[in-house]
Amino acid sequence: MASIGSGVEEVPNKLKLYSYWRSSCSCRVRIALNLKGLEYEYKAINLVKGEQFSPADLAAVEFRKLNPIGYVPVLADGDVVISDSLAIIMYLEEKYPQHPLLPRDLQQRAINYQAANIVSSSIQPLQNLNVLKYIGEKVSPDEKIPWVQHHIGNGFAALEKLLKDYSGKYATGDEVFLADLFLAPQIHGAINRFNLDMANIGDGVVEVPKKKLKLYSFWRSSCAGRVRIALNLKGPDLAVVEFRKLNPIGHVPVLVDGDVVISDSFAIIMYLEEKYPQHPLLPHDLQQRVINYQAASIVSSSIQPFQNMQIQKYIGEKVSPDEKIPWVQHHIGNGFTALKKLLKDYSGKYATGDEVFLADLFVAPQIHGAINRFNLDMTEFPLLSRLNEAYQELPAFQDAMPEKQPDTPLQERR
Ligand SMILES: N[C@@H](CCC(=O)N[C@@H](CS)C(=O)NCC(=O)O)C(=O)O
Numbered sequence: 001m002a003s004i005g006s007g008v009e010e011v012p013n014k015l016k017l018y019s020y021w022r023s024s025c026s027c028r029v030r031i032a033l034n035l036k037g038l039e040y041e042y043k044a045i046n047l048v049k050g051e052q053f054s055p056a057d058l059a060a061v062e063f064r065k066l067n068p069i070g071y072v073p074v075l076a077d078g079d080v081v082i083s084d085s086l087a088i089i090m091y092l093e094e095k096y097p098q099h100p101l102l103p104r105d106l107q108q109r110a111i112n113y114q115a116a117n118i119v120s121s122s123i124q125p126l127q128n129l130n131v132l133k134y135i136g137e138k139v140s141p142d143e144k145i146p147w148v149q150h151h152i153g154n155g156f157a158a159l160e161k162l163l164k165d166y167s168g169k170y171a172t173g174d175e176v177f178l179a180d181l182f183l184a185p186q187i188h189g190a191i192n193r194f195n196l197d198m199a200n201i202g203d204g205v206v207e208v209p210k211k212k213l214k215l216y217s218f219w220r221s222s223c224a225g226r227v228r229i230a231l232n233l234k235g236p237d238l239a240v241v242e243f244r245k246l247n248p249i250g251h252v253p254v255l256v257d258g259d260v261v262i263s264d265s266f267a268i269i270m271y272l273e274e275k276y277p278q279h280p281l282l283p284h285d286l287q288q289r290v291i292n293y294q295a296a297s298i299v300s301s302s303i304q305p306f307q308n309m310q311i312q313k314y315i316g317e318k319v320s321p322d323e324k325i326p327w328v329q330h331h332i333g334n335g336f337t338a339l340k341k342l343l344k345d346y347s348g349k350y351a352t353g354d355e356v357f358l359a360d361l362f363v364a365p366q367i368h369g370a371i372n373r374f375n376l377d378m379t380e381f382p383l384l385s386r387l388n389e390a391y392q393e394l395p396a397f398q399d400a401m402p403e404k405q406p407d408t409p410l411q412e413r414r
Contacts (some may be wrong), residue, residue, distance in 0.1 A: 015040040018063055018074040020047045022193070024124060026073040027185035032092050035099045035176065035386050047129055069302055069338040080287060083338075084301070086120055086266075089181065094286055101178045105273050107260055110167050113267035115159060115179035117300070119186045121264070122251065123155035125305035127194070127331030134327075139318045142204030145194060147314075152190045156201045158263075159183070163255065188367070204396045207231055216254040219405035219412070220305060220373070224253040225266040230269045233279045233356065266300055269361060281358045291352050295359035299366045303335035307374065325374060332370045336381050339363065346382060349390050364391040368401055377414035 019026035067083040171179040217224035259357040
């Protein structure tokens, strides 16, 4: 259903997908476009040749204008330009309702969001070309595959557990939904590119406490911070906090609401949004919603995974402790450049206008960490600095910040 872009006269308003053949993130969108029966023009970006960064190549310069972070996929639908596969798929889902990609049932939808995010935030960023290049150069080329296999293995163990009570013919039943669009390219890559032994994926069994809403959190975690803000906004009674290890991938946050256990901040926030409609976290306008999805995904897939404790520990041990902060600053800087461009025409008092929405929940803890933990020079990011100040006026945000959590060490409290 794709036609090749170069040399073909441009058809106005035809969907354009900037893609790379082997990119699993692009593949998710290609599946969505195919399922929805949408024609699109294929704009190839050669990631391996580093084409997206070439200053001499006009197509690359055009592409970097669309997505300064330099990642595929990017979708252009007339004037609407969206980077990030999840944001693109959410947009396609709302604009083109044929072949729904989200199930009607809330719990099944939450499972889909979780599966998608395990792939997009906890597996794929760690197998990205720039990470593999770094490991190959700074550690050893032989370390690349074991590194990727380790992270895919962890993610797949979490997926096995998540899906075991829901899967049918496909990931969450007998119909193809969002989760499948993320899983299929990831499994394909694990087998064909990273040679993963699929027979050895474990599945942790977890006892689920059956009562109130519980948030498994860690004081300094920016991912948990996003959910703490959502809980604060939606009402203090929701935020009963308790700590325990629950999620086989070992990441916080995990939310327990009776029988429903959800890990992954995005999935949790989407669940809270649908179950507890007070203080909506998504705007009515589709385009504004898509900006929110993109901002959230830039933080959750293209910044935060690179500052995760595991990756810092690895760099500290295998490269040098002095390399940790420059590595994190580099990735935050790239992500903030993308956010600055994304938000410049939409921001008001907050990230996407004068009301607090999803984007703010992701942006606030990320800026807080960049400044307080990673010592990032914010002079190039006046918009983000201004947002940071605005967040400091809001109790829901301040009460969710690392300094004020029950497990914050005494010397870190403020
Ligand atoms: N969260 C983004 C991630 C995009 C991403 O990382 N894309 C990869 C290809 S799958 C890429 O462009 N990598 C280029 C690089 O590592 O330099 C999405 O889902 O679209």
